[in-house]
Amino acid sequence: MFETLADRFDAIFRRLRSRGRLSEADVDEVAREIRLALLEADVNVRVVKAFVNRLKARATGAEVAESLSPAQQVIKIVHEELTATLGGSAGTLHPAKRPPAVIVLIGLQGTGKTTAAAKLARHLEHHGRPAFLVAADLQRPAAVDQLQVLGERAGVPVWTGGPDPVTVATAGVREAERLGRHVVIIDTAGRLQVDADLMGELGRVIDAVDPSDVLLTVDAMIGQDAVRVATEFAEQVPLTGVVLTKLDGDARGGAALSVKEVTGLPILFAGIGEKLDDFEPFYPDRLASRILGMGDVLTLIEKAEAAFDADQAKAAEEKLRSGRFTLEDFLDQMRQMKKMGPLQSIVGMLPGVPKELRDAELDEGELGRVEAIICSMTPAERRDPSLINGSRRHRIARGSGTSTQQVNSLLKQFKVVQQMMRTMSKPGKGKRRGRVPVPGIPGMPGMPGMPGR
Amino acid sequence: MSSATATLVLVIIFAFAALLLALPSVMSRRERRRRAAETPDADLQTDAPTAPTEPEAPPPEDATEAPAAVLTERLGRSRAPFRGLRDRWRARRLDDDAWDDLEETLLLADVGVPTTGRLLDSLRSDARRAGIGDADQLPPLLAARIADELGEGTDRSLHHDAGHPNVWLLVGVNGVGKTTTAAKLAQRELDAGHRVLLVAADTFRAAAAEQLAHWGGTVGVDVTRGQPGGDPASVVFDAMQSAQARGIDTVIVDTAGRLHTKVNLMEELKKIRRIVERFPDTLGEVLLVLDASTGQNGLTQASQFTEAVGVTGVVLTKLDGTAKGGIVLAVEAELGVPVKLIGIGEHATDLVTFDPRDFAAALIG
Numbered sequence: 001m002f003e004t005l006a007d008r009f010d011a012i013f014r015r016l017r018s019r020g021r022l023s024e025a026d027v028d029e030v031a032r033e034i035r036l037a038l039l040e041a042d043v044n045v046r047v048v049k050a051f052v053n054r055l056k057a058r059a060t061g062a063e064v065a066e067s068l069s070p071a072q073q074v075i076k077i078v079h080e081e082l083t084a085t086l087g088g089s090a091g092t093l094h095p096a097k098r099p100p101a102v103i104v105l106i107g108l109q110g111t112g113k114t115t116a117a118a119k120l121a122r123h124l125e126h127h128g129r130p131a132f133l134v135a136a137d138l139q140r141p142a143a144v145d146q147l148q149v150l151g152e153r154a155g156v157p158v159w160t161g162g163p164d165p166v167t168v169a170t171a172g173v174r175e176a177e178r179l180g181r182h183v184v185i186i187d188t189a190g191r192l193q194v195d196a197d198l199m200g201e202l203g204r205v206i207d208a209v210d211p212s213d214v215l216l217t218v219d220a221m222i223g224q225d226a227v228r229v230a231t232e233f234a235e236q237v238p239l240t241g242v243v244l245t246k247l248d249g250d251a252r253g254g255a256a257l258s259v260k261e262v263t264g265l266p267i268l269f270a271g272i273g274e275k276l277d278d279f280e281p282f283y284p285d286r287l288a289s290r291i292l293g294m295g296d297v298l299t300l301i302e303k304a305e306a307a308f309d310a311d312q313a314k315a316a317e318e319k320l321r322s323g324r325f326t327l328e329d330f331l332d333q334m335r336q337m338k339k340m341g342p343l344q345s346i347v348g349m350l351p352g353v354p355k356e357l358r359d360a361e362l363d364e365g366e367l368g369r370v371e372a373i374i375c376s377m378t379p380a381e382r383r384d385p386s387l388i389n390g391s392r393r394h395r396i397a398r399g400s401g402t403s404t405q406q407v408n409s410l411l412k413q414f415k416v417v418q419q420m421m422r423t424m425s426k427p428g429k430g431k432r433r434g435r436v437p438v439p440g441i442p443g444m445p446g447m448p449g450m451p452g453r
Numbered sequence: 454m455s456s457a458t459a460t461l462v463l464v465i466i467f468a469f470a471a472l473l474l475a476l477p478s479v480m481s482r483r484e485r486r487r488r489a490a491e492t493p494d495a496d497l498q499t500d501a502p503t504a505p506t507e508p509e510a511p512p513p514e515d516a517t518e519a520p521a522a523v524l525t526e527r528l529g530r531s532r533a534p535f536r537g538l539r540d541r542w543r544a545r546r547l548d549d550d551a552w553d554d555l556e557e558t559l560l561l562a563d564v565g566v567p568t569t570g571r572l573l574d575s576l577r578s579d580a581r582r583a584g585i586g587d588a589d590q591l592p593p594l595l596a597a598r599i600a601d602e603l604g605e606g607t608d609r610s611l612h613h614d615a616g617h618p619n620v621w622l623l624v625g626v627n628g629v630g631k632t633t634t635a636a637k638l639a640q641r642e643l644d645a646g647h648r649v650l651l652v653a654a655d656t657f658r659a660a661a662a663e664q665l666a667h668w669g670g671t672v673g674v675d676v677t678r679g680q681p682g683g684d685p686a687s688v689v690f691d692a693m694q695s696a697q698a699r700g701i702d703t704v705i706v707d708t709a710g711r712l713h714t715k716v717n718l719m720e721e722l723k724k725i726r727r728i729v730e731r732f733p734d735t736l737g738e739v740l741l742v743l744d745a746s747t748g749q750n751g752l753t754q755a756s757q758f759t760e761a762v763g764v765t766g767v768v769l770t771k772l773d774g775t776a777k778g779g780i781v782l783a784v785e786a787e788l789g790v791p792v793k794l795i796g797i798g799e800h801a802t803d804l805v806t807f808d809p810r811d812f813a814a815a816l817i818g
Contacts, residue, residue, distance in 0.1 A: 036566060039560060039566050040565075040566055040749055041749070042563075042748035042749050042750070044561075045557050045560045045561050046557075108746065108771075108774065109628075109630070109771065110627070110628030110629055110630055110744060110771075111628060112627065112628055140664065141663070141664045141667035141668060142660040142661075142663035142664035142666075142667055143660075143664075145659070145660035145663050146658070146659045146660035146661075146663075146664075148660075149659035149660055150659050153659075192773065192774045192775070193774075193775070194774065194775060219628065219744075219746070221626065221744075221747050221748060221750045221751075221754075222746045222747065222748055222776075223563035223746060223747055223748025223749065223750075223751075223776070223779075223780065224560065224561045224562065224563050224748065225563070225746045225774070225775055225776040225777070226746075226748075228775055229746070229774075229775065232775075246626070246627060246628070246712065248712060248714070249626065249712040249713070249714050249750065250712075250713075250714050250750065250753060251748070251750040254748065255748070274657075274715075
């Protein structure tokens with residue numbers, strides 16, 4: 001997600017870095033490029049204008065002129081401004097005046113309210129807050145069925161039934177109270193913010209259940225209309241935040257930037273995939289880093305600390321530095337890394353990853369294949385792959401259910417990897433690289449974007 | 454902190470390593486998958502019961518074709534910014550500010566930077582040639598330009614032959630209104646006196662088939678559906694066989710919403726297309742459903758879906774909201790895929806043929 005914006009900034013900054021001193025014309029050019037990049041990312045025209053003006057004012061000021069590396073300073077300013085626009089620190093749900101806390105999900109048709117409701121319920125359950133779903137979308141055919149199925153999958157009870165949304169919602173909240181659930185999530189029908197009848201009905205639902213949060217779901221693919229939609233919803237109902245959905249596509253997500261900037265509503269959660277667990281709190285500052293191509297290092301550290309055993313990591317690191325890193329060690333580390341989640345998302349968080357690698361479609365099953373091949377080697381072979389001759393190769397291939405070509409290519413790749421590790425783990429050297437050198441990866445012709453059209 | 458840094462360095466390195474190791478096999482696997490996909494499937498015989506619905510369904514509220522006046526009325530909200538523009542421009546000179554204003558208005562309509570630039574450039578030379586000095590003379594020129602950009606002579610009819618089933622495949626990302634559009638199309642075809650079959654090939658989203666079945670009941674059309682989580686291509690195969698046997702004229706296939714970035718799901722869509730192609734000459738249209746509120750990502754969607762399954766037309770939905778659907782200008786201009794239909798309301802009859810002149814006029818007023 002957000003790759004394209006990150007790529008554009010990347011190009012702009014690379015050009016900037018090659019300059020020593022920045023003239024006013026340079027700043028103008030950067031501002032123009034950034035304006036274009038933001039507009040192409042669907043950031044609201046007015047937000048872009050304000051952003052560019054602030055940027056220009058700061059970039060021509062003393063803090064840049066007096067800086068030793070003006071280009072670096074400009075990058076820092078862009079980062080700061082973008083972070084501020086995205087919403088500074090993370091927002092949270094409001095505590096309930098009295099339990100259960102009631103959350104109402106609202107939005108345009110097709111933004112993903114029902115899915116977000118189930119995902120949010122599951123997320124809260126995982127954080128020790130028993131949730132309860134209420135199906136108050138009586139408009140769209142089969143919306144109630146959909147929530148019921150999703151609720152079952154999420155392991156969260158669903159309240160259905162009732163002649164109108166107000167009745168369903170109030171009865172649902174009462175039931176949740178009786179069951180002692182902590183949070184009630186009410187899924188409402190999609191509606192246009194200019195539809196007076198449905199907006200009136202929504203107002204009545206909200207009045208009836210007195211929610212602690214009213215969240216607007218916003219599709220990451222929405223364009224300039226996002227700001228208007230959010231503003232007009234906020235004028236009619238007491239909105240407290242935004243859930244950004246479908247962030248796993250390649251939409252540039254300018255909506256995220258704009259809605260926060262214009263309405264002041266924090267983006268609380270983001271939907272990032274088709275599965276019920278693909279839902280996470282939204283961290284604006286981290287996302288700003290990701291947009292700027294600086295990687296999402298904080299999240300990465302958090303995930304790494306949860307998955308890796310500190311002593312083991314230290315031992316592996318020492319081996320790495322000494323250059324005695326074997327396939328066996330690799331297998332260990334790979335298994336640990338699996339605990340951190342999908343490889344693709346980890347790669348997305350890394351700083352300075354070349355676009356081609358970030359965009360490559362990865363299949364977790366492939367890691368399993370690698371694992372199978374390594375497991376089919378004897379301990380001696382794992383320690384010293386040069387032992388592997390033709391007949392051993394054949395045995396390994398048969399043992400792992402792969403072909404000798406696949407075994408070969410794994411061995412070849414591992415050599416490249418070893419080389420790379422040696423370069424990367426040299427102290428001091430790894431610091432300054434803007435991009436990790438990927439020494440001529442064999443067999444990467446044009447990348448597997450779209451096979452067989 | 455230093456241990457955290459060490460861990461981090463490790464993770465980075467391993468992520469790269471794993472990436473490098475996994476890549477070549479990904480490619481070989483892809484190759485295999487492609488080959489496998491090209492050989493006919495043996496497992497097509499899954500059960501896909503046809504759910505008959507009673508034909509005496511309630512009649513549609515207003516079966517009349519929505520005339521241009523209705524469209525203008527419905528699009529009224531999207532015209533608001535343009536109208537504001539005209540008000541602001543009364544008795545104003547055509548200076549740089551005016552051009553900036555115009556640019557902002559087009560960008561706000563999701564027309565996009567390149568198309569806006571092109572429109573304004575040609576508008577500038579038009580204005581110069583016509584010697585226009587007052588800003589409020591510009592809107593008619595802009596309307597003409599937009600209609601021009603959209604190609605007034607373009608064929609926007611839906612391909613339909615007599616004597617055999619015509620398949621219209623609906624594709625698009627999640628939540629754009631494919632299922633509703635399928636129902637509206639069924640209503641149109643029914644009104645045209647055709648025998649229609651709706652196919653619920655969305656076996657992924659919970660209750661998607663129920664949603665279509667409900668619509669089938671409302672408009673009075675049979676709905677073929679499969680098992681939840683089943684192979685959508687097999688549902689389509691069964692539907693095609695039954696359509697041929699029953700002398701159906703129009704087969705409308707509702708597919709699952711999928712982001713164009715998901716390779717597996719796009720492969721699944723290609724397979725559905727291949728299945729339809731096994732019944733020669735039946736594939737009439739592959740319609741991309743686009744939400745009017747979609748931003749610049751709409752262009753990527755259109756190009757990816759076109760590359761995968763050869764989109765023949767666009768259905769622009771939810772034009773009854775405040776979104777302006779300006780992205781279709783770019784889609785038509787850059788990809789040459791014509792907008793064929795627009796959705797302007799919640800009723801089964803709220804789907805009308807796209808008319809560039811009306812669209813441009815309604816947009817600018």
